[in-house]
């Protein structure tokens with residue numbers, strides 16, 4: 001065995017003591033490198049809260065590793081002369097420690113994986129890239145599952161994951177007799193709902209230092225750094241999980257699709273940011289939720305709905321990302337090319353639903369799934385915004401955003417830019433859906449019932465214009481049959497009124 005240490009590079013979203021690269025290392029001999037670098041902090045203009053979360057969680061994790069006996073070389077972001085990138089950080093550390101090789105767990109993004117391929121030449125030492133085994137489905141297993149399938153559908157993948165993990169299984173059968181209880185999970189918000197707030201944490205000294213750094217160093221990045229209340233350690237994340245299971249899980253299913261102006265989090269868990277950096281283990285989270293169901297603390301529709309998001313959607317989008325990259329990023333089924341409207345950054349729009357989603361995103365670096373999908377995502381698709389611009393917005397503005405999970409959700413699920421690889425139909429909706437599922441419309445300058453007038457909710461004409469404009473690509477989709485039948489039944493004058501109003505809305509965007 002070499003006397004020279006290996007350098008273990010740990011990325012910001014690899015904060016897991018059991019991660020493959022640490023498992024393969026020798027604690028007595030090897031050195032862990034963690035680095036806050038310019039390139040990772042700015043490849044999109046990440047929300048300030050996201051950077052505070054990442055840097056603080058990294059710093060706390062480094063301390064934890066030192067406490068566990070690891071030698072950690074930690075490069076904090078230097079205000080005056082930050083380290084430009086990970087390769088530069090590695091070069092310096094190889095010299096400092098006389099390292100003979102680099103060990104790293106595969107990254108979550110294509111961009112970085114490609115960069116790593118050049119590292120052996122660039123650094124002059126071997127670089128071993130280990131598989132990230134923090135997921136239930138290996139990339140290669142997803143590719144095997146996908147091969148020869150005419151259509152990829154999450155539901156079938158999810159059933160396999162249920163069988164594989166045994167979660168909510170009764171022998172070979174799904175608990176309760178059905179695989180999926182989504183039909184019970186679409187309740188509109190009713191008066192008097194009183195959801196709990198997510199678990200909040202006071203910034204400690206480390207977080208306060210990072211807050212100062214981020215406010216000074218990234219002032220032009222989107223979003224408010226404060227108030228900062230995310231957890232930054234595995235213990236915090238565990239406490240947030242306990243809080244969710246005890247306070248919110250029971251209603252998670254029922255109100256999963258609901259939106260309320262004054263209840264930004266409703267019964268959602270706000271755990272994705274912790275899971276995605278490795279502070280929480282996804283399978284353990286699911287087992288905890290299963291246990292809550294088994295002891296009667298949560299109904300089946302809540303537990304199943306929640307577990308499906310993690311072992312179903314989360315794993316499925318990752319599999320699809322690695323299967324289809326790098327071409328996936330360039331897919332643009334509808335040829336959409338409008339620039340992203342400025343109000344995605346400023347919130348300055350009279351559409352109450354969009355304003356609420358954007359302002360909440362600015363303040364919290366969080367919006368729940370239906371806000372992302374049916375408000376900001378839906379609007380961008382109906383308006384024909386360039387999917388790459390939409391993608392870059394989502395990647396920047398949410399604390400949980402990494403390309404492997406964000407891109408398929410944005411480009412596939414919300415924009416249908418992949419032409420239906422991920423989902424069976426576009427999530428397009430008029431104002432009627434938003435009105436049914438939220439309280440936004442009652443406080444809006446637009447009239448959700450007005451279809452084509454000056455005060456018409458913009459989602460109404462845009463919805464029909466979207467279907468009419470893309471009829472070549474969508475008309476044969478069986479899930480849109482009823483919508484096209486309705487469109488076809490409309491008088492020509494009504495169709496024209498919709499299209500003229502949509503043109504006026506789109507002109508105003510330009």
Ligand code: FAD
Nearest residue numbers: 268269270271272309313314368369373400401406409410
């Ligand atoms: P909950 O509603 O409490 O759900 C529980 C958990 O399930 C989440 O913590 C998350 O780990 C997982 N989950 C739920 N839905 C999905 C999904 N569709 N894909 C993957 N995991 C899911 N999720 C991210 O983690 N990062 C992203 O960058 C991201 N970008 C998105 C962009 C768009 C356009 C859309 C429509 C969705 C995106 N999602 C993303 C998925 C989902 O919106 C978030 O995971 C969820 O809102 C996080 O909040 P939560 O923890 O309160 O989730």
Ligand code: DLZ
Nearest residue numbers: 011012013035036037040041107108109
């Ligand atoms: C998101 C992020 C940020 C903001 N900063 C860093 C950093 O300075 N150093 C680091 O190692 N990782 C950071 N990350 C997370 C990486 O961008 C992430 O590991 C890759 O995008 C792969 O998912």
Ligand code: SF4
Nearest residue numbers: 351353431441444457
């Ligand atoms: Fe949104 Fe239309 Fe309702 Fe206004 S009326 S909140 S724009 S759906």
